[in-house]
Amino acid sequence: xxxxxxxxxxxxxxxxxxxxxxxxxxxxxxxxxxxxxxxxxxxxxxxxxxxxxxxxxxxxxxxxxxxxxxxxxxxxxxxxxxxxxxxxxxxxxxxxxxxxxxxxxxxxxxxxxxxxxxxxxxxxxxxxxxxxxxxxxxxxxxxxxxxxxxxxxxxxxxxxxxxxxxxxxxxxxxxxxxxxxxxxxxxxxxxxxxxxxxxxxxxxxxxxxxxxxxxxxxxxxxxxxxxxxxxxxxxxxxxxxxxxxxxxx
Amino acid sequence: xxxxxxxxxxxxxxxxxxxxxxxxxxxxxxxxxxxxxxxxxxxxxxxxxxxxxxxxxxxxxxxxxxxxxxxxxxxxxxxxxxxxxxxxxxxxxxxxxxxxxxxxxxxxxxxxxxxxxxxxxxxxxxxxxxxxxxxxxxxxxxxxxxxxxxxxxxxxxxxxxxxxxxxxxxxxxxxxxxxxxxxxxxxxxxxxxxxxxxxxxxxxxxxxxxxxxxxxxxxxxxxxxxxxxxxxxxxxxxxxxxxxxxxxxxxxxxxxxxxxxxxxxxxxxxxxxxxxxxxxxxxxxxxxxxxxxxxxxxxxxxxxxxxxxxxxxxxxxxxxxxxxxxxxxxxxxxxxxxxxxxxxxxxxxxxxxxxxxxxxxxxxxxxxxxxxxxxxxxxxxxxxxxxxxxxxxxxxxxxxxxxxxxxxxxxxxxxxxxxxxxxxxxxxxxxxxxxxxxxxxxxxxxxxxxxxxxxxxxxxxxxxxxxxxxxxxxxxxxxxxxxxxxxxxxxxxxxxxxxxxxxxxxxxxxxxxxxxxxxxxxxxxxxxxxxxxxxxxxxxxxxxxxxxxxxxxxxxxxxxxxxxxxxxxxxxxxxxxxxxxxxxxxxxxxxxxxxxxxxxxxxxxxxxxxxxxxxxxxxxxxxxxxxxxxxxxxxxxxxxxxxx
Ligand SMILES: Cc1cc2nc3c(=O)[nH]c(=O)nc-3n(C[C@H](O)[C@H](O)[C@H](O)COP(=O)(O)OP(=O)(O)OC[C@H]3O[C@@H](n4cnc5c(N)ncnc54)[C@H](O)[C@@H]3O)c2cc1C
Ligand code: SF4
Ligand code: FES
Numbered sequence: 076x077x078x079x080x081x082x083x084x085x086x087x088x089x090x091x092x093x094x095x096x097x098x099x100x101x102x103x104x105x106x107x108x109x110x111x112x113x114x115x116x117x118x119x120x121x122x123x124x125x126x127x128x129x130x131x132x133x134x135x136x137x138x139x140x141x142x143x144x145x146x147x148x149x150x151x152x153x154x155x156x157x158x159x160x161x162x163x164x165x166x167x168x169x170x171x172x173x174x175x176x177x178x179x180x181x182x183x184x185x186x187x188x189x190x191x192x193x194x195x196x197x198x199x200x201x202x203x204x205x206x207x208x209x210x211x212x213x214x215x216x217x218x219x220x221x222x223x224x225x226x227x228x229x230x231x232x233x234x235x236x237x238x239x240x241x242x243x244x245x246x247x248x249x250x251x252x253x254x255x256x257x258x259x260x261x262x263x264x265x266x267x268x269x270x271x272x273x274x275x276x277x278x279x280x281x282x283x284x285x286x287x288x289x290x291x292x293x294x295x296x297x298x299x300x301x302x303x304x305x306x307x308x309x310x311x312x313x314x315x316x317x318x319x320x321x322x323x324x
Numbered sequence: 325x326x327x328x329x330x331x332x333x334x335x336x337x338x339x340x341x342x343x344x345x346x347x348x349x350x351x352x353x354x355x356x357x358x359x360x361x362x363x364x365x366x367x368x369x370x371x372x373x374x375x376x377x378x379x380x381x382x383x384x385x386x387x388x389x390x391x392x393x394x395x396x397x398x399x400x401x402x403x404x405x406x407x408x409x410x411x412x413x414x415x416x417x418x419x420x421x422x423x424x425x426x427x428x429x430x431x432x433x434x435x436x437x438x439x440x441x442x443x444x445x446x447x448x449x450x451x452x453x454x455x456x457x458x459x460x461x462x463x464x465x466x467x468x469x470x471x472x473x474x475x476x477x478x479x480x481x482x483x484x485x486x487x488x489x490x491x492x493x494x495x496x497x498x499x500x501x502x503x504x505x506x507x508x509x510x511x512x513x514x515x516x517x518x519x520x521x522x523x524x525x526x527x528x529x530x531x532x533x534x535x536x537x538x539x540x541x542x543x544x545x546x547x548x549x550x551x552x553x554x555x556x557x558x559x560x561x562x563x564x565x566x567x568x569x570x571x572x573x574x575x576x577x578x579x580x581x582x583x584x585x586x587x588x589x590x591x592x593x594x595x596x597x598x599x600x601x602x603x604x605x606x607x608x609x610x611x612x613x614x615x616x617x618x619x620x621x622x623x624x625x626x627x628x629x630x631x632x633x634x635x636x637x638x639x640x641x642x643x644x645x646x647x648x649x650x651x652x653x654x655x656x657x658x659x660x661x662x663x664x665x666x667x668x669x670x671x672x673x674x675x676x677x678x679x680x681x682x683x684x685x686x687x688x689x690x691x692x693x694x695x696x697x698x699x700x701x702x703x704x705x706x707x708x709x710x711x712x713x714x715x716x717x718x719x720x721x722x723x724x725x726x727x728x729x730x731x732x733x734x735x736x737x738x739x740x741x742x743x744x745x746x747x748x749x750x751x752x753x754x755x756x757x758x759x760x761x762x763x764x765x766x767x768x769x770x771x772x773x774x775x776x777x778x779x780x781x782x783x784x785x786x787x788x789x790x791x792x793x794x795x796x797x798x799x800x801x802x803x804x805x806x807x808x809x810x811x812x813x814x815x816x817x818x819x820x821x822x823x824x825x826x827x828x829x830x831x832x833x834x835x836x837x838x839x840x841x842x843x844x845x846x847x848x849x850x851x852x853x854x855x856x857x858x859x860x861x862x863x864x865x866x867x868x869x870x871x872x873x874x875x876x877x878x879x880x881x882x883x884x885x886x887x888x889x890x891x892x893x894x895x896x897x898x899x900x901x902x903x904x905x906x907x908x909x910x911x912x913x914x915x916x917x918x919x920x921x922x923x924x925x926x927x928x929x930x931x932x933x934x935x936x937x938x939x940x941x942x943x944x945x946x947x948x949x950x951x952x953x954x955x956x957x958x959x960x961x962x963x964x965x966x967x968x
Contacts, residue, residue: 086879087879087880103598103600105597105598105600106598106600107602107715109602110600110601110602111600113600113602113830114600117828117830117831119874120828120872120874120883121828121872123872123874124874125874125875126874126882126883128880128882130390131564132389132394132396132563132564132565133394133396133398133399133563133564134563134564134602134603134605135399135605135606135711136711136714137398137399137485137487137488138389138394138396138398138399138563139391139393139394139398140389140390140394155714159711159714159715161714161715161717163717184512184534184880185534185879185880188390188880190390191390191391192390192391192511194391195391195392195393195499195502195509195511198393198495198496198499199499199500199502199503200503202496202499203454203496203497203499203500204453204454204455204496205500206450206453206454206497207375207378208371208374208375208378208450208497208780208781208784209446209450209780209781210453211446211449211450211452211453212449212453213449214408214448214449214451214452214458214466215408215410215465215466217452217453218460218463218464218465219460219464220460220462220464221460221461221462221464224457224458224459224460224464225457227455227457228457228459228482228483228489231455231457231482231489231492232485232488234488235391235393235394258455258457259455262455262457264452264453264454264455265455
């Protein structure tokens with residue numbers, strides 16, 4: 076198929092950036108979206124032009140590195156990651172708009188690549204269980220009901236891609252933060268630190284400049300891992316509980 | 325230099341405990357005087373960095389992704405082995421040890437493998453304590469599944485996302501140490517050289533991938549946890565960025581490279597769909613628990629299927645050739661990977677392949693769905709089935725999956741002694757980056773185990789022994805050796821940027837990959853390898869004259885990143901071929917067509933090749949020198965591996 080691409084080009088974080096148009100003539104329906112961009116980049120390189128920078132690594136929908144805003148939707152028209160999107164989701168003659176995640180807390184590095192270091196710093200603030208290597212009990216001494224383990228797992232599948240932030244008109248990171256808070260709140264191992272954890276993570280989230288959550292649910296609708304809004308409700312409860320019973324006792 | 329593996333004396337099961345006792349310790353107050361560089365944040369790197377920081381060392385951690393959580397370990401699907409014997413099915417540390425040595429076709433060190441089996445049980449405890457949500461039974465206890473090459477259920481898993489959950493566990497431990505200040509994190513930073521001062525590894529030179537800044541970092545020891553080199557084949561199941569640069573650079577600074585030709589070709593991957601293909605997707609081996617592998621018995625039927633005039637589901641039972649079940653009745657679909665892959669290749673060579681290219685076999689869940697119901701199968705493999713459907717546009721609940729082998733893992737890597745130290749003092753290699761525990765073939769679910777064993781439970785002990793013997797004085801990063809290495813790196817970059825030739829980096833990478841796959845892949849022979857050797861030399865010469873790398877160094881430049889990596893892959897490819905030529909036997913994933921038994925199985929030559937091949941770099945235009953570490957088997961008897 077033939078495609079017209081309108082791609083955000085921005086040399087670095089200081090540059091203003093603009094949309095640039097490219098034509099591709101020979102795109103197969105079996106290609107992944109990123110393979111389509113590979114083809115474009117090969118063409119640009121041979122012409123001596125600067126190829127389009129974009130983040131990607133696993134191309135299996137699990138590392139969370141790919142991050143394109145395609146036709147006004149994070150990760151494009153399907154509820155998957157960009158690397159798992161295939162060209163059969165588009166039609167011959169389509170014009171496709173490709174932009175980076177847009178959020179104050181995710182500055183553009185170049186073209187379509189952004190800096191999501193803010194997510195790492197939120198995890199550093201409290202997204203862990205404090206246990207040193209080797210200081211543990213036998214794994215089966217902590218039985219966990221299957222339903223609980225499954226729920227914790229569902230929350231833990233977040234890949235940290237940032238689509239939730241890109242989807243939200245306030246650029247809120249609530250879905251991401253709530254997924255981690257939920258995983259550890261649900262599990263017995265995480266209970267001891269639950270108050271400190273939720274407070275610290277929310278505080279860091281605010282400090283990074285993410286917006287407030289107004290419960291529109293755009294995040295969950297676009298999340299490639301189907302992280303549910305239930306997690307945000309749980310985070311709110313946990314946060315309130317922590318504040319009401321403060322001093323961390 | 326003679327290779328000393330430093331294997332401790334004493335009975336197998338006591339070696340590790342005795343060794344731990346004999347190792348020197350760095351006292352707690354002194355630990356903070358030592359700096360350790362950890363390159364890589366996969367299971368090996370993240371677990372090592374977190375554990376060392378907890379002990380009090382100052383750690384600097386590097387990765388090329390934008391976050392440590394994205395290391396390639398995240399993609400592991402199926403599970404992690406541990407000899408917990410929670411199923412009471414006769415598993416034990418000794419059995420895991422035995423299975424691993426046998427699965428590796430007797431080309432691994434007994435002492436290392438036994439240690440691995442010993443600490444495997446601690447890994448599960450550690451991960452559960454961190455909140456890793458492993459699969460559980462209704463009673464609340466941990467669930468297990470079985471994997472290829474084993475007859476017990478010892479694999480722990482988290483749906484089809486085990487690597488993700490384990491890595492997020494290690495990443496959380498690492499993040500906690502970043503918050504304490506004991507770990508300093510450098511993301512989007514690529515190591516481009518190892519720096520030696522007075523013969524010891526004292527630091528690295530890196531490139532900041534956002535600004536292009538070339539920088540030096542000094543330390544008392546350097547840990548390379550940089551993963552495998554499967555991407556030398558261009559197409560593999562590895563992440564796009566996985567590369568050999570860190571270990572290759574260390575190799576050129578004196579670290580011997582162990583068994584470079586030992587690569588694992590995984591039997592269950594989604595077949596290639598066209599020339600645009602950028603990587604291959606693995607369908608976890610766990611699928612072989614319930615899926616049955618087959619092709620049509622008759623060429624005519626296969627031909628019709630390839631043309632689309634016959635559908636798989638319309639082929640009656642007796643016209644289906646369940647080749648693994650028939651050839652290997654006792655292991656059936658669960659034979660080890662090398663055996664499963666080679667058999668898939670053989671039936672496709674016999675023109676029984678089932679996709680348009682004739683390079684695919686079926687993995688069929690019809691019978692399992694009939695037996696257990698679709699819901700049960702969905703609960704076990706739902707995300708894998710979804711992924712398959714997304715990529716191929718076919719519904720595996722209704723029609724059999726099509727699969728074909730693909731490059732997946734590299735058993736070879738930097739040679740290390742029992743303490744995980746390379747032949748460069750102070751430079752260690754952990755995880756897939758070293759050659760150590762899997763011999764000529766790795767069993768499924770054992771790489772995650774090894775990465776975490778190395779990082780959580782081995783290096784925190786063994787590194788102390790080295791540091792305790794070393795003064796805490798620091799080397800400044802402005803030392804002439806660092807400056808020299810920086811200059812070399814800058815020169816390499818400038819050369820690449822100034823060639824301005826006619827072909828892109830990807831074109832060279834694909835060319836190299838095809839040579840490697842055709843002549844140094846699932847089956848190898850003298851003639852093909854000689855041809856590959858010559859072609860790789862030509863590709864190398866052409867690359868440095870005709871590659872086109874756009875842009876400049878002082879920016880985010882993905883074209884340059886790739887060029888630096890591919891340049892190293894080309895050199896590694898040559899060494900892999902050399903190693904495959906020299907190993908005149910078949911073992912595990914290394915199948916030399918000249919050496920096979922009457923029924924087509926790998927024919928080892930234990931008299932001449934029961935050794936690790938460790939290669940020493942001697943200079944760009946010199947042949948590498950081969951050193952051998954003899955493998956001594958005191959506990960297992962070397963037999964012809966049989967899964968019949
Ligand atoms: C699709 C897939 C599925 C798998 N499934 C399983 C499974 O079910 N069970 C199992 O046991 N094994 C499995 N494996 C194998 C296993 O995942 C890997 O062997 C293992 O995760 C490797 O871990 P690692 O820590 O050694 O390296 P990696 O996870 O590859 O990490 C490498 C790290 O090094 C960094 N790095 C590399 N080079 C540089 C450089 N030059 N400068 C700076 N940083 C650098 C990277 O940024 C990264 O952080 C699977 C592999 C694949 C490909
Ligand atoms: S919650 Fe969903 S969208 Fe947000 S980072 Fe996690 S996986 Fe991505
Ligand atoms: S590239 Fe890893 S999730 Fe898309």
